[in-house]
Ligand SMILES: Cc1cc2nc3c(=O)[nH]c(=O)nc-3n(C[C@H](O)[C@H](O)[C@H](O)COP(=O)(O)OP(=O)(O)OC[C@H]3O[C@@H](n4cnc5c(N)ncnc54)[C@H](O)[C@@H]3O)c2cc1C
């Protein structure tokens with residue numbers, strides 16, 4: 001079960017896995033995610049379904065090594081299996097079927113962005129893609145995105161490739177130059193999504209963001225994933241993960257995401273000390 | 281020799297030791313204690329206690345076997361009507377069920393039926409070896425959704441009758457609340473696993489990591505050839521108070537707190553990967569079993585001050601009597617007639633306290649309990665660094681919202697008749713999913729009734 005059929009290094013710290021998961025592949029829609037565990041003592045972590053193939057019964061996961069579980073996940077090889085995999089979770093994205101949509105991603109946010117861009121593109125929507133990363137080595141999935149975009153804009157924070165600056169800056173430029181969009185989808189680190197919604201807010205331009213809060217069960221059972229949207233508390237795992245970016249309380253989301261930073265450090269350190277992690 | 285009017289006490293781990301560990305608080309009767317207690321039973325011809333048990337365990341019969349020294353046999357008698365006796369012996373509210381009706385209770389203390397049940401079940405589990413059950417094989421394929429006590433019981437009863445049973449579970453481990461909610465110190469997970477394995481040994485297939493309503497729908501199950509479905513999906517949705525500050529860092533639902541600690545074993549972090557914030561001043565809001573479990577976990581995780589904050593008074597607390605008593609011995613503070621108004625935080629967004637108001641009891645409300653009303657001007661601030669909301673739960677809407685023809689109550693409970701049949705033909709439901717948060721044994725009773733009805737239904741196909 002959940003056998004890894006393909007494993008690819010997209011960069012030093014960003015990996016791609018294609019996994020056997022026929023039931024999940026059958027039901028998955030763009031915007032949904034899974035929760036997985038790598039080992040018996042392991043945490044449950046959510047990852048977006050970056051792509052799915054109903055015929056082959058496979059799903060694609062793309063992740064960045066950020067903590068213990070992703071580090072252990074990165075060590076798995078083709079032929080290995082995930083211990084647990086459950087999904088598809090969350091609401092499918094509500095995507096327009098015509099018009100012009102800016103699809104914007106920061107860093108590994110390109111993975112959750114891809115299935116949406118693909119669905120939009122296949123529906124005949126004009127997809128204007130803006131993807132950015134710290135440097136060109138971290139700019140991943142550009143070929144995949146290119147194949148589902150009408151226009152591509154690459155950005156790097158250090159200027160090593162494409163536009164020198166943030167994706168929100170590039171979006172601002174395009175808008176200033178008179179480009180028009182019906183909607184925007186922006187996915188990536190919280191500061192990047194916040195900067196993007198601030199660009200579109202004055203224009204009243206509908207902007208979807210995808211939140212990735214700390215989760216445990218992923219089925220609405222615990223409330224770990226709660227986020228403030230408008231004046232309501234929502235559970236991102238069942239009400240989201242896509243929300244109207246202009247209503248999201250990003251400050252709260254950021255501090256909630258940092259709740260366990262010291263524990264994550266401790267966890268990594270503990271595992272390394274016991275030789276649980278071969279390469280760091 | 282005149283019979284004693286008092287029951288024998290349960291040996292326990294001393295309170296000052298047990299707050300340092302997650303091992304079981306109750307140590308169980310020795311054979312001598314069990315014998316002495318069993319002899320108190322006067323073997324009524326028309327035993328009232330059996331009527332008080334939702335699955336009608338043959339109480340005088342199993343107790344008689346203990347008197348005879350036939351402990352394993354006593355355990356087997358339990359299993360005739362109760363597939364999970366080692367669990368029930370530990371967590372049932374016996375004082376409100378079998379023991380409440382015990383005739384000895386009129387003059388003195390009732391027989392300690394729960395303690396004897398636990399003793400016999402443990403003997404059977406440890407010494408009984410594999411029980412080979414003769415199973416006929418019958419046509420009929422049933423899907424059980426959820427592997428809590430309701431699902432496990434329904435699955436076991438149908439498998440014993442010879443039907444082909446598959447149990448689907450959303451989480452990575454079976455057992456429902458027994459695994460993710462009730463802590464190790466009250467119900468060791470090894471015991472839950474053994475009892476689950478017993479159910480599986482009857483021929484039940486377990487499919488973990490399958491969420492009905494997401495991974496597969498009820499329609500898919502029928503398409504796959506299942507002829508009947510039982511929904512034992514529990515009441516897993518946490519409630520919050522909807523007061524300011526509830527999304528601050530350090531505010532947990534009891535479900536999250538307990539799931540991290542029990543299912544994910546955060547008490548053994550970093551050997552297990554999932555963390556929890558232990559806190560030094562922990563307040564748990566609520567007065568049920570869940571609140572007691574949450575606050576006693578907090579104490580064991582190292583909180584100097586672990587308190588219950590409850591808006592009614594001690595008498596109204598729905599928690600099992602034994603748990604409240606154990607909590608008291610463990611130094612838990614009880615702030616009765618107190619209700620939080622808001623959660624306070626520092627500039628980094630971490631909890632620093634709760635503003636509370638004192639309450640008094642007014643007229644009885646719909647539940648028959650006296651309604652708590654705030655005393656004006658009695659607001660005060662309680663310093664806390666972790667707040668846990670144990671305010672009750674309601675059924676998860678995932679199945680109901682993805683299944684046509686399944687009627688629910690306004691609060692989310694699935695509507696079912698006394699056999700468990702829902703508004704959708706071929707679909708039964710039982711346990712917390714129907715009643716809202718209740719008890720293990722009631723969930724088991726509902727699973728049993730539904731199994732009977734499903735068996736009849738399958739015969740007519
Ligand atoms: C902390 C705590 C302490 C308690 N203490 C006691 C006690 O001391 N004594 C007592 O008698 N009772 C106690 N209770 C109550 C008791 O545990 C419940 O009443 C009982 O477990 C209900 O059983 P159930 O089978 O209906 O549901 P649950 O035990 O909730 O099991 C439901 C199962 O279904 C799964 N599920 C849900 N939705 C889906 C889906 N869509 N697809 C697949 N699977 C799904 C869930 O993951 C879960 O495993 C306690 C409850 C809690 C939370």
Ligand code: FES
Nearest residue numbers: 218220222223237
């Ligand atoms: S992750 Fe538990 S409710 Fe969303």
